[in-house]
Amino acid sequence: MKWIDEFIRHEATGGLLLILAAALALVLSNSSLSSWYSATLHMPVGIHVGPLELDKSLYHWVNEGLMAIFFLLIGLEIKREVLEGHLSSLRQASLPIFGAAGGMLIPALIYVLINHAHATALQGWAIPTATDIAFSLGILSLLGSRVPTALKIFLMALAIIDDLGAIVIIALFYTSELSWISMALALTSLSALVLMNRLGVVRRSAYFLVALLLWLGVLKSGVHATLAGVALAFTIPLSTRGRQHRGFSPLKSLEHDLHPWVSFLILPLFAFVNAGVDMRPIALDQMGASVPLGILLGLFLGKQAGVFGFAWLAIRLGWARLPDGCRWLQLYGVSALTGIGFTMSLFITSLAFEDDAMFAYTDKLAVLAGSLLSGMLGYLVLRLGASGKTAGN
Numbered sequence: 098m099k100w101i102d103e104f105i106r107h108e109a110t111g112g113l114l115l116i117l118a119a120a121l122a123l124v125l126s127n128s129s130l131s132s133w134y135s136a137t138l139h140m141p142v143g144i145h146v147g148p149l150e151l152d153k154s155l156y157h158w159v160n161e162g163l164m165a166i167f168f169l170l171i172g173l174e175i176k177r178e179v180l181e182g183h184l185s186s187l188r189q190a191s192l193p194i195f196g197a198a199g200g201m202l203i204p205a206l207i208y209v210l211i212n213h214a215h216a217t218a219l220q221g222w223a224i225p226t227a228t229d230i231a232f233s234l235g236i237l238s239l240l241g242s243r244v245p246t247a248l249k250i251f252l253m254a255l256a257i258i259d260d261l262g263a264i265v266i267i268a269l270f271y272t273s274e275l276s277w278i279s280m281a282l283a284l285t286s287l288s289a290l291v292l293m294n295r296l297g298v299v300r301r302s303a304y305f306l307v308a309l310l311l312w313l314g315v316l317k318s319g320v321h322a323t324l325a326g327v328a329l330a331f332t333i334p335l336s337t338r339g340r341q342h343r344g345f346s347p348l349k350s351l352e353h354d355l356h357p358w359v360s361f362l363i364l365p366l367f368a369f370v371n372a373g374v375d376m377r378p379i380a381l382d383q384m385g386a387s388v389p390l391g392i393l394l395g396l397f398l399g400k401q402a403g404v405f406g407f408a409w410l411a412i413r414l415g416w417a418r419l420p421d422g423c424r425w426l427q428l429y430g431v432s433a434l435t436g437i438g439f440t441m442s443l444f445i446t447s448l449a450f451e452d453d454a455m456f457a458y459t460d461k462l463a464v465l466a467g468s469l470l471s472g473m474l475g476y477l478v479l480r481l482g483a484s485g486k487t488a489g490n
Contacts, residue, residue: 112231112232112233112234112235112236112238113235114360114361114364114365115229115231115232115235115364115365115368115439115440116232117365118365118366118368118369118372119368119369119372119439119465121369122134122368122369122370122371122372122373123372123373123374123376123465125373126373126374126375127375127376127377131375134373135373137155138154138155138156138370138373139154139155139156140154140155141153141154142154142155142158151316155370156370159366159367159370160323160367160370160371160444160447161316161321161322161323162322163363163366163367164323164326164363164367164444165312165322165323165325165326166326166355166358166359166363167323167326167359167363167364167367168264168323168324168325168326168327168330169326169327169329169330169355170326170330170352170355170356170359171257171260171261171264171326171327171330172264172326172327172328172329172330172331173330173333173348173351173352173355174257174260174352175257175260175261175330176330176331176333176335176348177335177348177349177352178254178257180335181335182254183250183253183254184254184257184258189254190254190258191411191416191417192251192408192411192412192417192418192420193251193254193255193257193258194258195407195408195410195411195416195417196251196255196403196404196405196407196408196411196432196435197255197258197259197262197404198403198407199402199403199404199405199406199407199408200226200228200255200259200399200400200403200404200407200432200435201226201259201262201403202403202407203395203399203400203402203403203406204225204226204395204396204399204400204403205222205223205225205226205395205399206399207225207391207394207395207398207399208221208222208224208225208391208392208394208395208399209222209391211387211390211391211394212387212388212391214387215387215388217455218387218388218391218456220449220450221388221391221392221445221446221449221450221460223263223266223270223271223445223449224392224395224438224442224445224446224449224460224464225391225392225394225395225396225399225400225438225442225467226259226262226263226266226395226438226445227259227263227438227440227441227442227444227445228255228256228259228260228400228435228436228437228438228441229256229437229438229439229440229441229442229468230253230256230257230260231360231364231440232437232439232440232468232472233252233256233431233434233435233437233472233475234249234252234253234256236434236437236472236475236476237249237252237431237434237479239476240476240479240480243479243480244427244479245420245421245422245423245427246422247420247421247422247423248420248422248423248427248428248431250420251420251423251428251431252431252434252435255404255435256435259435259441260441263441263445264324264327266445267321267323267324267445267448268320268321268324271321271445271448271449272319272320272321273319274319275318275319275320276317276318276319279313279314279315279316279317279318279319280314280318280319280320281314282310282313282314282317282318283311283314283315283318283320283325284314285314286307286308286310286311286314287311287328287332289307290304290307290308290311290328290329290332291332293307293332294332294333294334297334297337297338298334299334299337299345299347301347301351304329304332304333308325308329311325311328311329312325312326315328321448330348333347333348333351334346334347334348335347335348335349364440367440367443367444368439368440368443371443371444371447371461372443372461372465374458374461374462374465375458376462378457379457379458379459379462383457383459384459384462384463384466386456386459388456388459388460388463389456389459389460389462389463390463392442392460392463392464392467393463393466393467393470394467395467396436396437396438396442396463396464396467396468396470396471397436397467397470397471397474398436399436400432400433400435400436400438400471401429401432401433401435401436401471401474404431404432404435405428405429405432408428408432409425409428424482426478426481426482427478427479427482429478429482430474430475430476430477430478430479430481430482431475431479432475433471433474433475433478434471434472434475434476434479435471436467436468436470436471436472436474436475437468437471437472437475438464438467438468438471439464439465439468442464442467442468443461443464446460446461446464
């Protein structure tokens, strides 16, 4: 399938750039250039148009502005998969749905059990529930033909469902006090976008113009601004009516054009501004505190146990089936890869704990450590599983 190969190729290359950007941030933050790195992140960037003023740091522009484009791409992928892809039928979607459910539930439970006595720490319960699709598919690409295509599709579908779960979590649990005037602007803009869809509008510039008002409304409303990207995605038409645009898909065209920008610019930039943890003042015993321990164990143990356990149960009960050509050991290896939370976990960390230094940056370091361990384990298991015998259902 050409589009699957292209998708994985983009994600694989983007995953490599993510690693390089994160590594550069770690080097800078742990060197004599750490003060320059910190000053760059907090450099004020303002936009003034008449009475409208938007003054934010570079860090916040990346996390609330550029990441809205990332969430736009996620929304487009979710809509396409639900309407005509691998989530369009219950038979196809059942295994990744069960796997994703377990992969969100078990890590959250582990985190809550470890942090139940600390109200502030409990705000981070969703941090270990995420999966980074770029990193996980990037590691799969290193294994080439050793991994069946059906297993790659399973991981891609599971990560997309995981992203949908993260969107719901952000909307429900990481929304501050609402400004109803700003919400009115956002809802009016969203209504206009829905009407444009119903009228068969295909011009991107028209959608983006209204989407700018939507983003401003959401930004000022108290709901996280990135959700404007998801809302916009759901209004982009998958297909068109009329002879003039016959065979043209605005959604697929936009998704195709956004992929390189997100993979090669936005996500690496996000990694650069979020992964810079100064490890010099962090003592080893600090990583045993409840917050970093909950994140680390949630990602490394909870994700693999939840995904594999729920998938195994669904298959054994006859509610789903093992992907074609896939072995049980390979399914476990992919389950381990879902513990690479990186991008989404760091993003949720910034929402859960607005003060980056609240836990002396051990929360971010735990995300990096849990993701690294999960990636290494998943890669080793999948290499080993390539020589095993195919499991029956």
